[in-house]
Amino acid sequence: MAQPHTSPLPKGYAQSRGKRYTAPYLLFQLEAAVGSNLDVVRGLYAAFADGNIPGVLGALAATIEWTEAAGGPYGGVSVGTNAVLDNVFMKIGDEWEGFSAVPSEFVEQGPTVIALGEYSGTYKATGKSFSAPFAHVWKFAEGKAISYNQYTDTALHLQPMQT
Numbered sequence: 001m002a003q004p005h006t007s008p009l010p011k012g013y014a015q016s017r018g019k020r021y022t023a024p025y026l027l028f029q030l031e032a033a034v035g036s037n038l039d040v041v042r043g044l045y046a047a048f049a050d051g052n053i054p055g056v057l058g059a060l061a062a063t064i065e066w067t068e069a070a071g072g073p074y075g076g077v078s079v080g081t082n083a084v085l086d087n088v089f090m091k092i093g094d095e096w097e098g099f100s101a102v103p104s105e106f107v108e109q110g111p112t113v114i115a116l117g118e119y120s121g122t123y124k125a126t127g128k129s130f131s132a133p134f135a136h137v138w139k140f141a142e143g144k145a146i147s148y149n150q151y152t153d154t155a156l157h158l159q160p161m162q163t
Contacts, residue, residue, distance in 0.1 A: 036108075037108060037111065037112075037138070037143075038106055038108040038113050040059050040113075040140070040143065040145070041103075041113045041115060041138050041145075042103075042106070043055075043059065044056050044059050044145070045101065045103050045115070047059075049100065049102075053085065053089050053093075056089070057085060059144065059145055060081050060084065060144060060145045060148075061141065061144040061145060062080060062081055063080055063146070064079070064080065064081060064084065064144075064145055064146055064147060064148065065077060065078075065079055065146070065147045065148075066078045066079070066083070066084045066087075066088065066147070066148045067147070067148065067149045067150060068087075068088060068150050069150045069151060069152050069154050070154075071154040071155075071158075072150070072152065072154035072157050072158070073091075073154075073157060073158060074087060074088050074091055074092075075154070092121075094124075095123060095124055095125070096121040096123060097121065097122040097123075098120070098121050098122055099119070099120070099121030100120050100121060101117060101118075101119050101134065101136075102118055102120075103115040103116065103117035103136075104116060104117045104118065105117070111139055111140045111141065112137065112138065112139055112140075113137075113138045113140070114135060114136065114137050114138070115134075115135070115138070116133070116134070116135050117133070117134055117136075118131060118132065118133055118134065119131065119132045119133075119134055119157065120132075121160075122160065123161050125161070125163075126160055126162070126163055128159070128160030128161075129160055130156055130157060130159055130160045131156070132152050132156035132157050133152065133153065134150065134151065134152040135150075135151040135152070136149070136150055136151075137149040137151070
């Protein structure tokens with residue numbers, strides 16, 4: 001029995017060229033081929049899961065307004081991809097082992113995509129782990145994410161950071 005097509009790329013797209021493409025190129029091609037903000041968000045989470053932070057940043061507008069939940073370890077607003085890299089992704093990479101953000105459901109309406117899922121990871125300094133639900137609200141313009149808002153249980157996120 002044939003397996004259903006589950007790739008975010010159109011069937012046979014990457015295989016037909018016989019080359020391996022980087023995530024930013026694939027995200028660009030995905031946007032051009034499919035044109036769905038939902039597909040771009042799915043590509044963002046796939047790139048993050050692969051540790052491809054340049055791939056994630058490539059789908060963000062240069063002036064993105066990235067809001068981490070107040071009271072959380074990285075709470076506040078970062079404006080621009082360099083600020084997101086420094087204030088969020090570099091800290092996650094430095095401080096956490098096996099950190100993941102795994103979406104389980106998506107809702108799309110117009111330029112907005114909402115991802116519901118779960119965070120997990122182990123804080124390196126204490127060896128303690130956590131798991132917490134999240135909701136991420138992405139807003140798009142011209143195929144790029146222009147804003148991101150994080151909603152999560154910050155108390156659960158902070159617990160492994162306490163000695």
